[in-house]
Amino acid sequence: MATANNASSSSVAVEDAAARAASKRYEGLVMVRTKAIKGKGAWYWAHLEPILVRSSDTGLPKAVKLRCSLCDALFSASNPSRTASEHLKRGTCPNFSSSPSPHPRPISSIAPITNNRKRSPPLHVSPLALVDPASYSSTPPPPSTQQQQQLVLSGGKEDLGALAMLEDSVKRLKSPKASPGPALTKPQVDAAMTLLADWVYESCGAVSLSALSHPKFRSFLQQVGLPPVSPRDLTGPLLDSRFEEARLDSDARLRDALFFQLASHGWKPPFPAADSVVSLTANLPNGTTLFCNAVFIHGRRVPSKYAEEVLWDAVTGLCSGGPEQRCVGIIADRFKNKALRELESRKQWMINLPCQLQALRSLVKDFARELPVFHTSAGNCSKLATFFNSNPQVRRLFHKYQLQELDHSGLLRAPPPLQSETIHDLDPIFAMLEDVMANVRPLQLVVLDENYKLACVEDPTAGEISEMIRDVRLWNELEAVLSLFKLVKSMAEEMETDRPLLGRCLPLWDELRAKVKQWCSKFSIDQGIADKVIEKRFKKNYHPAWSAAFILDPLYLIKDASGKYLPPFKCLTSEQEKDVDKLITRLVSPEEAHIALMELMKWRSEGLDPLYAQAVQLKQPDPMTGKMRIPNPQSSRLVWETCLSEFKSLGKVAVRLIFLHCTSCGFKCSPSLLRSVTAHPPHRTTAIDRVQKMIFVAANSKLERRDFSSEEDKDAELFASEREDDVLNEAFMDA
Template sequence: MASTSSTPSDPSISIHDDTAIRAVNKRYQGLVTVKTKAIKGKGAWYWAHLEPILMKNPDTHLPKAVKLKCCLCEAVFSASNPSRTATEHLKKGTCPNFVSVSRPNSAISPLPISSLPSPPSNNHRKRGSQMGTALKSLALVESNKYCDQVGYINSGFTPKGQDLVLSGGKEDLGALAMLEDSVKRLKSPKASPGPLLNKDQIDSALELLSDWFYEVCGSVSFSSLEHPTFRAFLNQVGLPCLSRRELSGARLDNRFYEAKSEVEARIRDAMFFQVACNGWKSNKCCSGEDNLVKFGVNLPNGTSVFHKAVMTGGGAVSSKYAEEIMWEAVTGICGSGSQRCVGIVSDKYMTEALRNLEIQYQWMVNISCQVQGFVSLIKDFSKELQLFRTVIENCLKLANFVNNASQVRSSFQKYRMQVLDYTGLLRVPWCRCDCVKDFAPVYAMLEDVLSCARVLQMVILDEACKLICAEDPVAREVSAMVQSEVFWNELEAVYSLMKLIRGMAQDIETERPLIGECLPLWQELKAKVKEWGARFNIAEGQVEKIVEKRFRKNYHPAWSAAFILDPSLFDEGHEWKIPPTFQVFDS
């Protein structure tokens, strides 16, 4: 294990470089401490195979970065996320020298099934006829090739390329008996046993099968385990059948306890963390179910782990009740050391509860979710900007008319297949209330209408649609709408603005910005909205007012302070980050 370099006292080194060197040394010492604890049995299992190393600048010989080295294959990885490195390199089999099951205190995994002899082939007639031909011309054989086919090891064959003539003596009886036995097995494969596996190999295979089943949960049903073909396959490779009870019982419990232990170890090793929660608003208008509030923990290295879920009953949750649940989650994570929790992030519905907790525990910085703020901005536009309401109502009228009028629907599907090479109806949102995240169904409807602009114009010019327009005023209104340039310009404007905001929200979820990056995010949004208004010739006043109103609802003084004080904004290589400003467990 590399030794730590002390901070240099060279006066030529700038204060910035000195701070970076101290940060690298601190990160290295932290990883060494974690590995030491893990070796003593107080940390994650993968530290037995990973070793922190200190990378130095070849010119100055000063520490510049911390890396993780695999002790098994000498591969080097980034040290920003040891758990992910262990999963990708060890658990998924990337490391060629890792042979133990990726769980602590487990035995060496047996050989894979593929390394065992293959079961007899089902192509009886072809192989049988080949073997019969071999019996007839047994006096002339290519020794090595035929030996591999029927299993002869020391049967008196000559080297490859030479002819073999059997003597007919006693020494040939063993070989003939083996050949006869092979022919019998090929003719009746049902009587031949499958490959025999020992207990360790069976347990390992079933463990891998259960891992796959859990990973694809939802796409593979329990009933598939009882399918006759699947059971026949398991029997053919020498495995017992896997029952529903086994997958949903002890195996699932063990997976839960392992995941829980790993999460608790990661939280325990963190110097500080941030609690994230969402789901406070009732979705009863759509699903009729009670609220499910999910709590997660954002760790300093940029990762997040799930903590728990709480049922709060139907209807609205009071601010005081939410405050109690939040603080119970904090104490449940860190016990009496509550100062390790540097803050709580939640959706906008619990702003008062966040403010009350921040007043009581002044070291905490409790802020609202940035993703939720951007999503809410789309809802603000739909409520306060007339352009949004007009476009959404017109598209709803158009989509319902095309989907419900049988003759128009047939024409639409015909022309859509001709133009776009696929058919189908226009997507219509089933709900437009606040519980629908980022108005995804409305966005899908606008996208469909915009992509089918040429198709819709062909439908309106179709003779069947002209006949309907002569009798139906709604058809005439839709026809005029489709042929209006104003309608398409307004639709493109609304779609572009929604796409802009949704794209920035998705970037926030992916990049996980720090608290100090909130101000630049909103400044970037304001600039892009201004460009959008100029492009579509839309007055800036009302749009800027809506954006500014949402910005002030989300603003927290810690944004400005972190923007000035956070060194990672000026040091790209800084790895130990302030927790992000949004929760990962957003429904």
């Protein structure tokens, strides 16, 4: 019985897999045919229609067939190109001719199409589309000589397509115009226009306002029964109303919060001497983020004093005349720690932090400066790329093997030589390394080619490059560098998505050290150099609040042998333990300092009730990513405010500390919007005010959805993720 059940379940699984494969195949062919009908694919898709064949027993899809729309014959869908060649081009189909017929059928002999016959959409794909399929018989009679002389086609087969267009125009003139559909009511029009305006505002520059005046877009609005939209309509009272609504909501949320953290992002422009937008946001204890303001800056080097003034003005504005102590800290992505520390020293209650996302990106540059393997690999690849790009004979060989192995050809990206003292933008360097790695097979085939061997006799550089490509060390070093780059990059991307809190800093750096240690072991790299690089960057970004948040956050409590959940003091160094004491005494009044330290000793020895500790640390899979997540990140703070209320002084520090973020990433302004701002002179305050309002509406909408990516990033990801299976590629290649 068990064997029979297993066999049955196995057969069902096989049938399901086959059904999914058939459905996927059918959807792919339908997509290819749709593109081909629009003129972006092979000609034969106008005559071949994918058919999904279902099983008579289960009703599941079991196969995909191709039906000829001219003669209704069915064929296998395994190779559409071959089917087209054998059925259409070779004359097997009785109703298709691949060449201009010596006996064209006169237009006067075509059966008229009456108005009550349902018209199919005109597909300009074949001259025979002009003829009513009902007029065909299985063996059409040859036209008479008199018929042949009634129509002379000066342009050959192409004229039949023009005749089809003429016939379509005649039909439209004869048939009455279709009556328009029911008009939209005013509430429907108002709702549609409101949604359109919200879409434009929340896209924030990705949708050009001038595009609303495009004739095609106006035609679209007319087709769906909406009035035309003027760009001025969306930058006037409607924008003011939308901005006021978003501002009132933001102000209400900010008033309800007992304290907040100010985050500033955008001090570092994407390119040197480029303009950028600094976004100022407020992180609230309940986990929400509010957009506050946007500051437009020019150039890369912003004085620290100016940045300090901008940040403090933002703090006083958010406090709205209330106590400045509501802002418990600042996190910024750019200017040096010294400026942050100076501000912190004057405001004893504040925790000012550098962004850890920028720290990881700076760490990559540190590795590039300090690791010999990076310089060796970058130098070799630069020499290799320059040689293959500049030598015509070798380049032709390279392109030949590129086409053979990769189905495309092109030059290798070759940036200027790398210098340790002037490492600013590593993206071109890594792009070159990835190019070389992607072309391993073509490069190896080139140096085995006889023509290349002859070039080696005449050019010593060609021989040197040949030895380099044959050497396994080149590829091992290249793999090592790219592996390290991807390791740090993946951690940075995860950090940008998760936006970890302050207590996560120490575990993140420990995780990084462990991964780099494995990397050193795998590629036989001196671990001592890598460790020095990491420790140098760690010390530059370290803040005592990391250790204090790690100790006070119940999320990181550790269960000991007695069953208690105690703070992880054993994970700290002696210096970090002292940092915890100093920070706690700084954040409380002098009168409470000794009380706070006594409560810290009690917290160290007793910890949290096991039941509450387990509830705080409970994780469940995220429905979007599948990763294990804390379902309620605010649990750590809520425990201090309720279950641990006996720690009066220490609790004040904990609730103001453990909700702080360690990254400043937030709203990203699109380059198109930035260009529209910088295009206006400084005295055009009206235009800048409108842009500020659009940014405010868009930013708060994105932050509410927790959408921290830009439209450009989404487009790049969309195009990068597009993959088509081999069959579909074959269909397009035949076009």
